[in-house]
Amino acid sequence: FVQCDADVVGSKSLVNEVELAGIYATVFRKLGVDIELKLNSRKILAALAEHCGGTDKLTDITVAIDKLDKIGLDKVATELVERGLNDQQVDTIKSYLAISGNNRTKLATLRELIPGEHAAAGIEELEYLLNFPGTNYQDAVVVDLTLARGLNYYTGLIFEVKAKNVQMGSIGGGGRYDDLTGLFGVADIPGVGISFGVDRIYDVMDELNLFPKDVRTGTQVLFFNLGEAESKVAFGIIGELREAGVRCELYPEQVKIDKQYKYAEKKQIPFTVSIGTKESEEQKCVVKNLLTREQVTISFSDLIHFNFAK
Amino acid sequence: FVQCDADVVGSKSLVNEVELAGIYATVFRKLGVDIELKLNSRKILAALAEHCGGTDKLTDITVAIDKLDKIGLDKVATELVERGLNDQQVDTIKSYLAISGNNRTKLATLRELIPGEHAAAGIEELEYLLNFPGTNYQDAVVVDLTLARGLNYYTGLIFEVKAKNVQMGSIGGGGRYDDLTGLFGVADIPGVGISFGVDRIYDVMDELNLFPKDVRTGTQVLFFNLGEAESKVAFGIIGELREAGVRCELYPEQVKIDKQYKYAEKKQIPFTVSIGTKESEEQKCVVKNLLTREQVTISFSDLIHFNFAK
Structure with missing residues (x-):
């Protein structure tokens, strides 16, 4: 003990x-x-x-x-x-x-x-x-x-x-x-x-349920893993977001997107970010709020200013 | 380990x-x-x-x-x-x-x-x-x-x-x-x-001497123990100061003031506060900066606003 x-x-x-x-x-x-x-x-x-x-x-x-x-x-x-x-x-x-x-x-x-x-x-x-x-x-x-x-x-x-x-x-x-x-x-x-x-x-x-909910959740943003090259791009952005105090993680393996979604839901991660081949080329990404189901496409440079509060 | x-x-x-x-x-x-x-x-x-x-x-x-x-x-x-x-x-x-x-x-x-x-x-x-x-x-x-x-x-x-x-x-x-x-x-x-x-x-x-000095010091203000009744008055003020984020302590026993001073110096506590019988009646106390040797007499109500930064 x-x-x-x-x-x-x-x-x-x-x-x-x-x-x-x-x-x-x-x-x-x-x-x-x-x-x-x-x-x-x-x-x-x-x-x-x-x-x-x-x-x-x-x-x-x-x-x-x-x-x-x-x-x-x-x-x-x-x-x-x-x-x-x-x-x-x-x-x-x-x-x-x-x-x-x-x-x-x-x-x-x-x-x-x-x-x-x-x-x-x-x-x-x-x-x-x-x-x-x-x-x-x-x-x-x-x-x-x-x-x-x-x-x-x-x-x-x-x-x-x-x-x-x-x-x-x-x-x-x-x-x-x-x-x-x-x-x-x-x-x-x-x-x-x-x-x-x-x-x-x-x-x-x-x-007594005294732990605040966000202590359990931990991660605020899950970056989907959409391939080796794409995830390296994602990783760079994750580094910047972490520096800015946003708790984010990259799904470690390139598996079916359904499985990655389920992981986010199970861990009650409120936001996901997708960077596919097209988005990577255009320096953009898709941010989705899993609670409201709203999603927006924004540039990498805008992502750092995105408000990831629920 | x-x-x-x-x-x-x-x-x-x-x-x-x-x-x-x-x-x-x-x-x-x-x-x-x-x-x-x-x-x-x-x-x-x-x-x-x-x-x-x-x-x-x-x-x-x-x-x-x-x-x-x-x-x-x-x-x-x-x-x-x-x-x-x-x-x-x-x-x-x-x-x-x-x-x-x-x-x-x-x-x-x-x-x-x-x-x-x-x-x-x-x-x-x-x-x-x-x-x-x-x-x-x-x-x-x-x-x-x-x-x-x-x-x-x-x-x-x-x-x-x-x-x-x-x-x-x-x-x-x-x-x-x-x-x-x-x-x-x-x-x-x-x-x-x-x-x-x-x-x-x-x-x-x-x-490598990487711990900041104030991590070691801990206490910012030592309240002298000048008697049973006086230390109870001091204790009340200590409670308020702690609420305000000031790290202070009461010397636990009423011993010679020299010994209490030496304790403050040994622990590198930068400030002392004295509340004797007279001060207690007048709702005042004497604050001393042990580094500069300056001291001021201020009211209990002003003490909470005193800047205890070195």
């Missing part, structure tokens, strides 16, 4: 998270994709684990929570029991996963369920992003306390992007990783980053 | 090779990279093998020829002997590899050395590209009979691109592969394609 990333390394400031959330909002608005930008903090998950009897439970809890979408709350509870959590702990986690309401309600409920400075630190991060003035991502942000992100190197705020109106997994994700470089032997380099899942974004845009 | 390809599938016409050679010439001219576009044909190599006693020698010959650059003519000859070719055959190959002169001379010499229709078919392909009218690649094309391309699926014309004025392997290559899909069980789909070696092209452009 193809992934496109934006990262800020070397700074612990939450302003970076604000910037990255803004990049998500800007990019997906430009692409025309309505998104939910899910937010959570690893600090909240760590506080939940602590509250359930110890930070050594963190991985067990996140792995189980991560499956919530797929297997449902009951099976998550079963898995937690299998992973050695007792009934009271599982109940706490169920209460945690059941927190609902708007973003502010969720955070207020959470503050009651898990008191203490560790949860508060995570809640403050989320509030910082929610309350930052003048941002463009507010409509998209959804605090999602069930968001865990599989990767264990995240340390603070975590992001996930879901496209609205289409069945598709996350099309982006990321978070703060203040100890990631430590894994590679270089300590104390904080970082935060987001990813764009390019293949999935393509699929989403394809499903 | 990252590779970018252009392929035409479904057509045997040599016009496609003309188009692809044109794409190479156009792209590298736009990038400012002077190139040699090396051409050969697998048909010529096959005719050479046939002339040396059989097509079963083709792989032995191409593998050895492919090493010519690295090990030299004598060692290629030694390798050919080891691979079972006799002295007369090795002499023929040495004569072949020694063919020199301009493109037309090379082809004429080759026609004498290897007569017969098979070599002629390859020579005709090369001549088709060399003689095609109105193309933009003529200055770059070098017929290179020692070009073999390691991959055995090529069947016709083969390409390789070498950057001039820089020590670097090929930065592009390709060729016709009329039986490639046969390897995957689908017969009779001809194709021809070229590749761009993106990483190497980057390195070439870097070495």
Whole structure:
């Protein structure tokens, strides 16, 4: 798969998270994709684990929570029991996963369920992003306390992007990783980053018909291939038109004209140009609009000024 | 490594090779990279093998020829002997590899050395590209009979691109592969394609200093971080400036102003903007040009019209 990333390394400031959330909002608005930008903090998950009897439970809890979408709350509870959590702990986690309401309600409920400075630190991060003035991502942000992100190197705020109106997994994700470089032997380099899942974004845009039609069409003008000598003449003109920004191509083989027409129709190429022996001698060509079926005979020198807009 | 390809599938016409050679010439001219576009044909190599006693020698010959650059003519000859070719055959190959002169001379010499229709078919392909009218690649094309391309699926014309004025392997290559899909069980789909070696092209452009300076700089304006409240005000203005196409960023942390200045200088950011408590109240800011050391105090509303060009 193809992934496109934006990262800020070397700074612990939450302003970076604000910037990255803004990049998500800007990019997906430009692409025309309505998104939910899910937010959570690893600090909240760590506080939940602590509250359930110890930070050594963190991985067990996140792995189980991560499956919530797929297997449902009951099976998550079963898995937690299998992973050695007792009934009271599982109940706490169920209460945690059941927190609902708007973003502010969720955070207020959470503050009651898990008191203490560790949860508060995570809640403050989320509030910082929610309350930052003048941002463009507010409509998209959804605090999602069930968001865990599989990767264990995240340390603070975590992001996930879901496209609205289409069945598709996350099309982006990321978070703060203040100890990631430590894994590679270089300590104390904080970082935060987001990813764009390019293949999935393509699929989403394809499903929602967001690609402009002319992106697909590509070629505006098909030059018919009417023989070796004629196509060399055509090729010279094609070069000039391309220089002028017109997207054109020569049908590569001299086959029946019907076949060349069908190719133009199939590829939704709006114009064709014919240069036969006679036209070549007279320095003229026949331009046909395949939509309107209109055609005109014009000189080679006029062709460069022809308006190939549909 | 990252590779970018252009392929035409479904057509045997040599016009496609003309188009692809044109794409190479156009792209590298736009990038400012002077190139040699090396051409050969697998048909010529096959005719050479046939002339040396059989097509079963083709792989032995191409593998050895492919090493010519690295090990030299004598060692290629030694390798050919080891691979079972006799002295007369090795002499023929040495004569072949020694063919020199301009493109037309090379082809004429080759026609004498290897007569017969098979070599002629390859020579005709090369001549088709060399003689095609109105193309933009003529200055770059070098017929290179020692070009073999390691991959055995090529069947016709083969390409390789070498950057001039820089020590670097090929930065592009390709060729016709009329039986490639046969390897995957689908017969009779001809194709021809070229590749761009993106990483190497980057390195070439870097070495030749072809990247424009402002590509590196990126940010035009650094907003100093002078406190939590002030930076939120700055952030709002940054949003407006970005909408207007100005590339700006907020220093993410409130550290000593010296450190923020040094950051701007190191990243060659030409302008800084300061919004302190007083400026924030007065809706003003101080804009400084780090090159000329000039600074002006202007209102927030005027900032959007400020000319941040150096």
